[in-house]
Amino acid sequence: MDKNRFFFQHYGLTEHDLERYLAAALSAGGEYADLYFEYLSSTSLMVDESMVKSASQGISAGCGVRVVVGERTGYAYTDDLSSERILHAARTAALIASGPSKTPVVGFQEKAARSLYPVTLPSVDAEITAKVELVMRGDAAARAYDPRIKEVRASYSDELRNILVVGSDGTFAEDSQPLARMNVSCIAKTEGNSARGTSGGGGRVALDFFFGEKTPEYFAKEAARQAILQLDAREAPAGEMEVVLGPGWPGVLLHEAVGHGLEADFNRKQTSAFAGLIGKRVASEKCTVVDNGTMPWRRGSLNVDDEGQPTQNTVLIEKGILKGYLSDKLSSRLMGMADTGNGRRESYEHIPMPRMTNTYMLAGQDDPEDIIRSVKHGVYAVNFGGGQVDITSGKFVFSASEAYLIEDGRVTAPIKGATLIGNGPDVLTRVSMVGNDLKLDEGVGTCGKDGQAVPVGVGIPTLKVDRLTVGGTAKKDSGGFMQ
Amino acid sequence: MPQTELITKNQKLETDLREVAQDIVRRAMAGGATAAECVVREGDEFSTLVRLGQVETLKEAGSRSIGVRVFHGQRSASTHSSDFSRDALDRMLKSALELAKITSEDPFSGIPDASQLGSLAGDLDLYFPDVYSLPGEERINYARRAEKAALDYDPRIKNSEGGSFDAATGHKVLANSHGFVGEYRRSYCSVAAVPIAQSENGGMQRDYWFSVARNLGRLDSPEEVGRIAAQRTLRRLGGRKVKTAKVPIVLDPMVATSILGHIFEGINGDSVYRGASFLAGKLGEKIAGDHVTVIDDGTMVGGFGTAPFDGEGIPTRRTVVIEKGVLKSYLLNTYTAKKLGLQTTANASRGLAGTPGIGPGNYFLQPGTKTAKEIIAEIPEGLYVTEFLGHGANLVTGDYSRGASGLWISGGELTYPVEEITVAGNLKEMFFNISEIASDLEFRGAMASPTIRIDGLIVGGE
Numbered sequence: 001m002d003k004n005r006f007f008f009q010h011y012g013l014t015e016h017d018l019e020r021y022l023a024a025a026l027s028a029g030g031e032y033a034d035l036y037f038e039y040l041s042s043t044s045l046m047v048d049e050s051m052v053k054s055a056s057q058g059i060s061a062g063c064g065v066r067v068v069v070g071e072r073t074g075y076a077y078t079d080d081l082s083s084e085r086i087l088h089a090a091r092t093a094a095l096i097a098s099g100p101s102k103t104p105v106v107g108f109q110e111k112a113a114r115s116l117y118p119v120t121l122p123s124v125d126a127e128i129t130a131k132v133e134l135v136m137r138g139d140a141a142a143r144a145y146d147p148r149i150k151e152v153r154a155s156y157s158d159e160l161r162n163i164l165v166v167g168s169d170g171t172f173a174e175d176s177q178p179l180a181r182m183n184v185s186c187i188a189k190t191e192g193n194s195a196r197g198t199s200g201g202g203g204r205v206a207l208d209f210f211f212g213e214k215t216p217e218y219f220a221k222e223a224a225r226q227a228i229l230q231l232d233a234r235e236a237p238a239g240e241m242e243v244v245l246g247p248g249w250p251g252v253l254l255h256e257a258v259g260h261g262l263e264a265d266f267n268r269k270q271t272s273a274f275a276g277l278i279g280k281r282v283a284s285e286k287c288t289v290v291d292n293g294t295m296p297w298r299r300g301s302l303n304v305d306d307e308g309q310p311t312q313n314t315v316l317i318e319k320g321i322l323k324g325y326l327s328d329k330l331s332s333r334l335m336g337m338a339d340t341g342n343g344r345r346e347s348y349e350h351i352p353m354p355r356m357t358n359t360y361m362l363a364g365q366d367d368p369e370d371i372i373r374s375v376k377h378g379v380y381a382v383n384f385g386g387g388q389v390d391i392t393s394g395k396f397v398f399s400a401s402e403a404y405l406i407e408d409g410r411v412t413a414p415i416k417g418a419t420l421i422g423n424g425p426d427v428l429t430r431v432s433m434v435g436n437d438l439k440l441d442e443g444v445g446t447c448g449k450d451g452q453a454v455p456v457g458v459g460i461p462t463l464k465v466d467r468l469t470v471g472g473t474a475k476k477d478s479g480g481f482m483q
Numbered sequence: 484m485p486q487t488e489l490i491t492k493n494q495k496l497e498t499d500l501r502e503v504a505q506d507i508v509r510r511a512m513a514g515g516a517t518a519a520e521c522v523v524r525e526g527d528e529f530s531t532l533v534r535l536g537q538v539e540t541l542k543e544a545g546s547r548s549i550g551v552r553v554f555h556g557q558r559s560a561s562t563h564s565s566d567f568s569r570d571a572l573d574r575m576l577k578s579a580l581e582l583a584k585i586t587s588e589d590p591f592s593g594i595p596d597a598s599q600l601g602s603l604a605g606d607l608d609l610y611f612p613d614v615y616s617l618p619g620e621e622r623i624n625y626a627r628r629a630e631k632a633a634l635d636y637d638p639r640i641k642n643s644e645g646g647s648f649d650a651a652t653g654h655k656v657l658a659n660s661h662g663f664v665g666e667y668r669r670s671y672c673s674v675a676a677v678p679i680a681q682s683e684n685g686g687m688q689r690d691y692w693f694s695v696a697r698n699l700g701r702l703d704s705p706e707e708v709g710r711i712a713a714q715r716t717l718r719r720l721g722g723r724k725v726k727t728a729k730v731p732i733v734l735d736p737m738v739a740t741s742i743l744g745h746i747f748e749g750i751n752g753d754s755v756y757r758g759a760s761f762l763a764g765k766l767g768e769k770i771a772g773d774h775v776t777v778i779d780d781g782t783m784v785g786g787f788g789t790a791p792f793d794g795e796g797i798p799t800r801r802t803v804v805i806e807k808g809v810l811k812s813y814l815l816n817t818y819t820a821k822k823l824g825l826q827t828t829a830n831a832s833r834g835l836a837g838t839p840g841i842g843p844g845n846y847f848l849q850p851g852t853k854t855a856k857e858i859i860a861e862i863p864e865g866l867y868v869t870e871f872l873g874h875g876a877n878l879v880t881g882d883y884s885r886g887a888s889g890l891w892i893s894g895g896e897l898t899y900p901v902e903e904i905t906v907a908g909n910l911k912e913m914f915f916n917i918s919e920i921a922s923d924l925e926f927r928g929a930m931a932s933p934t935i936r937i938d939g940l941i942v943g944g945e
Contacts (some may be wrong), residue, residue, distance in 0.1 A: 008929045010491050044836065048757070051587035056836040058563040059571065061544065071534075075542040079565040089544065096541050097819050110732055132585055151757045187759055188881055194758070196879040236884070238907060238943035239727040269534070271644055273687065351540060388886070390687035392679055393722070397873035397886030419875040419905050421886040421943075445794075469724070471875070471905025471943045472886040 029099030032069035056437030083426035092397030117204035141220035165308035173308030197226030200443030236418035236472025246382030251458035264331035273394030283428030300457035307343035364434025435462030534645035550835035603850035611698030722902035753817025781844025788929030794833025809872025
């Protein structure tokens with residue numbers, strides 16, 4: 001136990017205190033209890049009309065106490081880290097159980113965990129003037145791209161989350177989790193026509209990331225390019241057709257179509273369309289899908305999850321066969337399966353549950369150009385907004401923000417944004433080609449579940465889905481697209 | 484369950500939050516600010532989820548936070564904290580004052596004029612401590628009863644994501660350097676059920692229903708909530724796709740509210756001054772069908788969008804947004820009003836961080852006279868939408884494309900369920916093509932719409 005001990009140093013917390021709180025949490029006989037301490041500091045900046053209009057900083061700290069008995073969870077939290085308030089929260093959460101008090105394991109054990117984001121100076125502590133420079137450069141680059149770019153907003157935000165998780169089973173885990181992100185959105189205008197474009201990225205990185213690897217100019221040009229392109233977009237077709245997804249962010253398909261459906265809580269409750277399908281074919285044999293929380297610097301990565309369990313690389317689908325679920329402590333105990341380190345929560349105010357980290361499909365053998373060439377009439381979608389899924393019926397959507405028609409094996413006109421809709425358990429069975437060009441997204445994903453938002457990553461290589469419904473406004477006839 | 488009574492009050496030391504807010508403002512001014520504004524929020528929450536008759540989660544807690552916005556002339560910045568210790572508040576103030584030096588001079592920035600500030604008089608019926616009056620076991624029973632009513636309704640309801648009961652209270656204080664200080668409390672409780680139905684071939688469907696109110700007495704019975712949740716879920720069983728077609732669509736009130744939400748996005752001052760909305764510059768012009776009248780009213784007694792003053796300390800009011808299809812007013816806060824050379828409509832929303840945004844009061848589409856059933860009866864072939872999926876609305880271009888599910892209308896009646904389809908069009912035309920508005924307006928939140936019919940959309944399927 002030689003790490004930074006943030007809460008010991010800043011709040012005078014001791015191991016003895018932690019044992020006392022856990023004992024209070026188990027005072028009514030719970031089977032397991034844990035404490036989640038969080039100290040979050042954040043900064044955000046926004047440039048609009050080439051002015052820094054908004055700058056803010058904030059601090060949020062608190063402790064959540066959870067008590068588990070069987071399938072029942074009691075939860076209470078406090079934003080006051082005094083002994084008195086934490087004990088009160090612990091006794092409140094304890095009431096989920098009713099029985100003689102239990103004793104927590106004596107002595108904490110810290111598991112060895114990775115160091116996936118070893119920043120020396122967290123961006124949240126870096127000079128604010130450097131961050132101002134980033135947003136101003138983003139603004140300037142977007143405007144310089146094309147005179148038709150009229151409105152630009154560039155924003156930058158970062159945070160540093162210090163956490164400590166201790167459990168009545170001896171769990172002891174600390175982490176210091178940086179997260180930074182830059183965004184540029186712009187509107188292109190011509191006489192009687194407007195269009196928007198957005199771009200952004202980041203990760204669990206230090207500020208220098210935006211001065212080296214991915215500059216404000218990189219994001220600004222991308223946002224401006226999309227806006228200008230959309231000025232000339234034609235109506236999107238409607239109906240079922242072949243769809244080719246470009247590499248990277250279109251991996252939101254996996255997140256919605258299969259990722260959520262494979263979260264263990266839904267499967268324990270048999271409410272997922274994927275319940276009971278372990279060992280069964282749910283995708284074409286070209287598809288191998290993983291959830292990997294151990295990728296250095298990535299937005300979706302974590303050294304330990306929010307229950308103190310080290311994250312891992314979990315195979316969800318291997319060559320089309322469903323291999324496993326994403327689990328947290330509760331699900332793994334109730335389902336008798338391994339804890340995959342996917343127990344996450346938005347903050348100390350929230351109960352952890354199984355969540356994705358970085359979810360992506362491994363690269364295949366196909367040349368992306370061959371994939372396009374194989375399509376007679378279809379859609380090539382390269383950028384997406386968000387998505388949504390009904391995990392029970394399996395129906396999911398994701399909304400293309402940059403897409404093109406494919407006609408006779410060639411990418412032709414850009415089309416307007418359209419929603420794509422499909423059925424999770426069978427969409428991947430229709431994947432007939434998988435490119436050799438796996439890419440992960442730039443680091444912008446935020447996933448919402450039960451009102452809790454957590455940062456995630458997604459990725460795919462270029463993929464061809466033989467049949468997917470495209471929600472355009474131009475009706476398709478047998479000969480091609482009606483405009 | 485234990486016999487011990489659940490403890491619901493936030494037992495923090497009772498400090499006078501008005502005094503805290505005013506003190507921060509005074510100290511900001513003493514520290515060199517030319518104007519300052521402080522917001523303090525305090526809240527308690529309780530929630531319980533019962534699944535298959537057993538308590539699954541019980542949660543309760545209280546928290547509070549404070550935020551300050553300071554101005555140095557026309558530069559501004561904000562900071563916030565959940566820690567109310569003297570040290571933490573000192574740090575919060577110091578960072579705000581420093582941060583305000585690096586932002587740009589914006590000629591339109593500032594807090595409202597002193598003459599605009601104030602608070603609606605009288606009891607707005609927003610706060611009822613009775614949301615916490617039920618003993619712990621009774622609260623759990625509310626959740627249990629809602630779920631049981633759903634499970635018992637039909638043998639095809641085979642599973643459940645549970646029944647729930649939630650209660651919360653919030654207390655908000657706002658003070659600024661013009662001497663304004665105001666505060667209000669609001670309460671809320673809700674009961675919900677999320678049943679899962681399974682058909683003979685194994686296909687599952689899930690839907691939900693809920694009741695929400697500011698006081699316990701106005702909450703629908705858990706049995707009623709469970710029964711409606713079951714009906715909504717059962718009618719989805721056996722959903723199929725339909726052929727791609729252009730047909731009239733009818734949106735149930737929950738779904739229609741999302742269309743009203745797009746109008747809100749389009750007429751809110753922030754998108755208007757940036758030209759990020761196709762409705763920018765359309766004041767006084769026809770933007771929707773003749774019978775479309777949209778009102779925003781932050782003053783309705785007991786409303787979910789009611790408050791005595793907005794996020795900047797200006798008394799809320801009633802604004803006619805669209806009258807008979809003509810755009811009469813944008814919805815604005817002080818900043819966007821100044822940008823557009825207009826007066827604020829008292830729609831400032833104030834979070835802890837950043838500059839004030841724009842939020843609705845009680846924002847609704849004026850109801851018509853027909854029932855939803857009568858509207859459906861006039862349609863030979865069409866789609867009744869009960870759910871939209873995804874976020875495919877672009878307010879810059881008006882392009883609209885979303886996933887949908889619902890029921891097919893044939894011969895004026897609801898027939899079989901449909902799913903895995905899309906609905907697409909352009910909002911510019913959709914607002915004009917709202918051809919029918921039903922009489923069934925009911926508030927379940929700050930925004931509400933009756934059932935509406937829209938023509939000319941493309942339903943995408945096979």
